[in-house]
Amino acid sequence: MNYNLNIENEDKVKKPVYQELKNLLSAGAAEKKNLVVALTIMLINTSINLAGPLIIGYTIDHYIQTKEYNGLMMFSGILLCMYCFVFGASYIQTRLMGGAAQRIVFNLRNIVFNKIQELPVTFFNQNKAGDLISRVNTDTDRLNQFFSQALLQFLSSIFMLIAAGSFMLIINFKLGLVAILPALCIWLFVNRLSPWVRKKNAANSKNVGLMSAEIQESLSNFKVVVAFNRRDYFRERFDKANQQNYTTAIGSGIANTVFMPVFSLFSNIAQLLVLIYGIYLIKNGGLSIGFLISYIAYANNFYNPIRQLASLWASFQTALASWDRISKILTMDNDLQVLKSEEIMSSDDRGVIEFQNVHFGYPEGKEILHHVNFRLDKGKTYAFVGPTGGGKTTTASIMARLYDPLQGKVLLKGRDIRSYDAKERARRIGFILQEPILFTGTVKENILYGNEEYAKDSDAAFLSVINNAGLGQLLNVFDEGLDTNVTSGGESMSLGQRQLIAFMRAFLRKPDLLILDEATANIDTVTEQLLSQILEKLPSKTTLVIIAHRLNTIENADEIFFVNSGEVVQAGSFQDAIQKLIHGKIQS
Ligand SMILES: Nc1ncnc2c1ncn2[C@@H]1O[C@H](COP(=O)(O)OP(=O)(O)OP(=O)(O)O)[C@@H](O)[C@H]1O
Structure with missing residues (x-):
């Protein structure tokens, strides 16, 4: 068995996103209950947020244009209650996920550490202690960030995206197509770029590990370093590792932010198209003003999650790269297995x-x-x-x-x-x-x-x-x-x-x-x-x-x-x- 964690498997097959997400979620399997509760709260919140524009459009058409202010007050009250509920539920959800994420990382650190303890001497010969420390500390911490902050936002964005897209198509199919078309360009762009972003993040994680290994080596051998006055040598080596880390960190930073401007551009184009085509439809009597306002809100609800996904995508890719590094350890077996069926000979x-x-x-x-x-x-x-x-x-x-x-x-x-x-x-x-x-x-x-x-x-x-x-x-x-x-x-x-x-x-x-x-x-x-x-x-x-x-x-x-x-x-x-x-x- 190859115990060198830094040797990449060349014929690794690229998995679809849902499969990757499933793999990542397997890290939090023990917190399934809390994840399900938080997910349910998130679904309710998103549904309430989705109902908002519809109610606003309805209120404009039925109460503002007809100047029935009692109805306006009533619907304003309903909206206020809905938003207060969302606020309370979001607080519970955040607390739930914060605790769950800490427990996931706590358990994961134990599991990884115990796994390392089970592995044979060859594993330790082939991997530097500093790199292992970085996997147990830094990579698990990145998963913590993903679970505590990014996961639910990520799922809620996807849910909001699908729901707002469906609403737009149901309300007015042609206008919906106009609104959604720019998103297809974004999807093509993301699809092409994701492997590159992932590679950049993996390279950065690897270099964090190598730098940590470098620090560990010079610290554990400090006596020899001092006695032989080799501080310069280690300084140079550290400088080199730090430089590499810096270069890959810049690379991953650029990769992680490259989506942002593209998302903004296409979402603005989409809103402009909706506005132009919407005004045209109003002119021909195919749409009311209230509905166009609801529509623009839905277009916002559709593109905002995409914009959010752009920043969460980076966190997702970083978490995936870290999970890759951790699961590499978890999938290793001690090849010094105990033979079961050995015949006991006269001793x-x-x-x-x-x-x-x-x-x-x-x-x-x-x-x-x-x-x-x-x-x-x-x-x-x-x-x-x-x-x-x-x-x-x-x-x-x-x-x-x-x-x-x-x-x-x-x-x-x-x-x-x-x-x-x-x-x-x-x-x-x-x-x-x-x-x-x-x-x-x-x-x-x-x-x-x-x-x-x-x-x-x-x-x-x-x-x-x-x-x-x-x-x-x-x-x-x-x-x-x-x-x-x-x-x-x-x-x-x-x-x-x-x-x-x-x-x-x-x-x-x-x-x-x-x-x-x-x-x-x-x-x-x-x-x-x-x-x-x-x-x-x-x-x-x-x-x-x-x-x-x-x-x-x-x-x-x-x-x-x-x-x-x-x-x-x-x-x-x-x-x-x-x-x-x-x-x-x-x-x-
Ligand atoms: N972990 C290791 N990985 C790769 N090669 C190793 C490892 N440990 C020892 N070797 C190599 O195996 C050979 C035998 O080493 P070993 O330590 O068994 O020698 P030895 O007779 O005990 O030496 P000494 O008297 O210096 O202790 C050497 O060539 C050494 O470089």
């Missing part, structure tokens, strides 16, 4: 983890692992060594099913690793990354991350769990022990401290397989020795995989594997491996 005798003819490459990259076969047995310690970029972390990531092989199979306890659900797999496999990730909170909360077993323990109970596991001494490096605050996603901790927290986090889960990817590289020698003593206390069932560059870390390994140029070669014990290296049987 332990097949080892803890086994690679069977595994081939792997990152998306759009060359193959990294070729034809890899090995088996790791229960309770043993294995070391994976090899040159930088040789494929050690990739091999470990496949063991933890962060990725699936392109070919071949990985077995966990004799069963295809794809048949384990995520919870079970995470319970069985502990993975300490080269750069452990911490979350804002306390040391305790970070150790307990993803561990339900001790989640409800009191502080004292949890401390005794830590002490019983022999981890107590590791807490000495934190000023306030378990209560030490972790801020800015771990930035307040040294790398070594972060590694210790990640170590305790993994250790307490008592996994079947514990992978340490350069996990002790930033810890002082004394603490490292302490860690190796603690590792000896791991349950005898736990298989340990150590990825390391320092020889002392792997001395006690039962078996060494060399990982180089995508090949994983079994090299025997530490001594055997050294001998093989000396005699050049393994390429270092």
Whole structure:
């Protein structure tokens, strides 16, 4: 599956407007009830507004020309009541839609965020965090604007347009045709230009995302930026992204306003035509003055919504472009699915983890692992060594099913690793990354991350769990022990401290397989020795995989594997491996 959100699907078919609107409305499906009530109010209001000109025309012909002022007062009163009702109903409708729009965006943000959480590591490799933030924040906000302000105006304009058009044709068919003809020119114009406007808006949304990604990258790497004095470099990059954003924003601004003058021109032409032809009809006795006034009001009621649609069209197109960006995330599936029908083979005798003819490459990259076969047995310690970029972390990531092989199979306890659900797999496999990730909170909360077993323990109970596991001494490096605050996603901790927290986090889960990817590289020698003593206390069932560059870390390994140029070669014990290296049987 292609997880790159910014790769456009070339053969995307253009959908008709009603289909697009339906898609957009699906975002607000949960607010259907409120939308229906608001829509009903809108229909009543529009109908009342439509009746207005008819009543005015009737009053002119029957009461003003005949000077019956009682009737005039009565109809003026009726009109006043109608307009007051419209005012009250519009207020209710606006409040209803404002609340509904906020709830739609609230739910949508949750849905998009949860969806992002479900997606595999490849998705995060292929998309920049800043762009994702922009989709969750900015694009959902644009939908909010559409739902709270534009949607009902949009629908009411369409309704008013159809109703006023029909009224005009019913009252006087020929005059109706004269009035409506210029609108056909507008329709042709809009039809031709809409794809262009949509493209301009999509380009602008994309650039907002790219700019946000640029900001995110420089902010999250600010230390390197400052240390290498690369502020200019990032300033230049930001300037470029900002410039692109500015250019596309101007493009979309022009596209969004291009309809306006055209709409005004044709609506003025229409009114002029109605007036000329209407006077001609009055002269020949085919129309009364009252009706011509009603007619001009209807022509207004017909062209005003078109003018309104011109500005709403932009909002509609922007919302569509944003909905496109959001729904791209929503339609993505995690391709690391759990296999349902995997036959459970006899477990332990097949080892803890086994690679069977595994081939792997990152998306759009060359193959990294070729034809890899090995088996790791229960309770043993294995070391994976090899040159930088040789494929050690990739091999470990496949063991933890962060990725699936392109070919071949990985077995966990004799069963295809794809048949384990995520919870079970995470319970069985502990993975300490080269750069452990911490979350804002306390040391305790970070150790307990993803561990339900001790989640409800009191502080004292949890401390005794830590002490019983022999981890107590590791807490000495934190000023306030378990209560030490972790801020800015771990930035307040040294790398070594972060590694210790990640170590305790993994250790307490008592996994079947514990992978340490350069996990002790930033810890002082004394603490490292302490860690190796603690590792000896791991349950005898736990298989340990150590990825390391320092020889002392792997001395006690039962078996060494060399990982180089995508090949994983079994090299025997530490001594055997050294001998093989000396005699050049393994390429270092
Ligand atoms: N997310 C990724 N997307 C594309 N290519 C990647 C990705 N991660 C790693 N690679 C590539 O895969 C190859 C193996 O990388 P890997 O991280 O597995 O090596 P390593 O042996 O662990 O290196 P080191 O000792 O430096 O940690 C490298 O060529 C690297 O550029």
